[in-house]
Amino acid sequence: MDDFSFPTQLPAWRALRMHAETLRSLHLRELFEQDERRAERFSGETGGLFLDYSKNRIQLETRSLLVQLAQQSGLEQRRQAMFSGERINNTENRPVLHVALRNRSNTPILVDGRDVMPGVNAVLAQMRSFSGALRSGEWRGYTGKAITDVVNIGIGGSDLGGHMVCTALAPFADGPATHFVSNVDDADIAQTLATVNPETTLFIIASKTFTTRETMVNAHTARDWLVAAAGDDGAVEKHFVAVSTSAEKVQAFGIDTDNMFEFWDWVGGRYSLWSAIGLPIALALGMDRFEQLLDGAHAMDQHFLHTPMEQNLPVILGLIGIWYRNFFGYASHAILPYANDLRLLPMFLQQLDMESNGKRVTRAGEPVDYPTGPVIWGAQGTNGQHAFFQLLHQGMEDISGDFIVAKNSAFDLGEHHRILVANCLAQTEALMRGQTEEEARAALKAEGRSEADIDRLAPHKVFPGNKPSNTIVLDELAPKNLGALIALYEHKVFVQGVIWQINSFDQWGVELGKQLAGVIERELTGEKAAGHDASTQMLIKRLQR
Secondary structure, eight states: OOOOSOGGGSHHHHHHHHHHHHHTTOOHHHHHHHOTTHHHHTEEEETTEEEEOOSSSOOHHHHHHHHHHHHHTTHHHHHHHHHTTOOOBTTTTBOOOHHHHTOTTOOOOEETTEESHHHHHHHHHHHHHHHHHHHHTOSBOTTSOBOOEEEEEOOGGGTHHHHHHHHHTGGGOOSSEEEEEOOOSHHHHHHHHTTSOGGGEEEEEEOSSSOOHHHHHHHHHHHHHHHHHHSSGGGHHHHEEEEOSOHHHHHHHTOOGGGEEOOOTTSOGGGOTTTGGGHHHHHHHOHHHHHHHHHHHHHHHHHHHHSOGGGOHHHHHHHHHHHHHHHSOOOEEEEEEEOGGGTTHHHHHHIIIIIHHOOSBOTTSOBOSSOOSOEEEEOOTTGGGGTTHHHHHHSSSOEEEEEEEEEEOSSOOTTHHHHHHHHHHHHHHHHHHOBOHHHHHHHHHHTTOOHHHHHHHGGGGOBOOOOOEEEEEEEESOHHHHHHHHHHHHHHHHHHHHHHTOOTTOOGGGHHHHHHHHHHHHHHTTSOOOSOOHHHHHHHHHHOO
């Protein structure tokens, strides 16, 4: 599968490099003028999700060459290896099987000859039983009152996925209110505890090893708060559950292991919302809607696995990202959801993409000689239009973007949704078309401006355009469609990792900072600081208590 060291050695890469030169001088306006069927040729849909990628600096030849690059990179074989349970996370010697967590067809997926699906289904059944008991009021707190609030304590993948989905699907929530605590800053846990009642609050401690420093500090603070209110540490059993793999540590904390939800080492943190890490989603929305989320992701999995590459939406999205990152030098990509409920999606996708593909060596450990993962950032529109769109339109940086909008709103407040959609479409058109000086002068003249004003203002009203974007349209922001959207991005990241020949499923880059933090933490409490650079030494001294 890996009979080459770097993608730059592949024939398709070399062809794409030459092809890119022929497109540099072409404007997107010209591409649309040359082909009246362009929008139709460069769009596709599946599972309640429509992708328009026609506003990109590509031609049919571009797509063909990019697909050849994917094929020469071994994408089809690597994709099959992932779905088959092979240990494609080579540095940690693990399979990568978030697809098994939403395998709604229940086809066997083997790891070392053993089907993982019975274990997956058992946890789903446990989640259904527990969420049903809590939502119905059968599960009660230490004073006999029903649970009204759920506080999820985790960090990274044990926080972002559940938090994003609960926010995105808030109109469907009919269970307890959900809160998410991830930051070790004491303000996070303190401000959350100030809003909830110990008699009616359930805490979910989400930590695979039950040793994650930030999570366990927050967990013990929550435990102390509850015990102080109850006057009895026996209350912990009624108010704490765990999502973990360490029964011994869970039990030592005071949580009944019957209330521990299992997941496996082949579930990566940033891919874990489909597992028991998604328990807050099931509690807030109900298990039926959580399974609809799984259904949408599974439908996208099947599309990714079986659809030819030219029509395969995750493949196309991944290849377009490669095109800009490696052949046009774009270092930044914006996620721009025109849906207030998707306001946490940019942060979620930051982790998914940057923690996966922010790598500098290949799977074999060789330093790469080409750019890998871009900077992912963004915010919901229309807020972003009044914050950073000025730079997108007239700044000097090359930035691509994904605009995400729903056809239908969960609410019916007259003109609001129409205005939102109009703004979304207008921004993609403005970024693509731009405005020439001639057009700017004509517009100013139509306003009745004097010739002197026109001469003065025209240069400021020029927009170069030729700014690429994708537009993703959801039929509605509902559980199934959201599941498909998240899976679309997961597979996009996978596609790019395969082509860059990197391991998208480890994250060694976070380890060094953790190790140094442990040393500095001791030094901040009085231990003599030593072995640091002068800057760090000075800051430790200044911040010591």
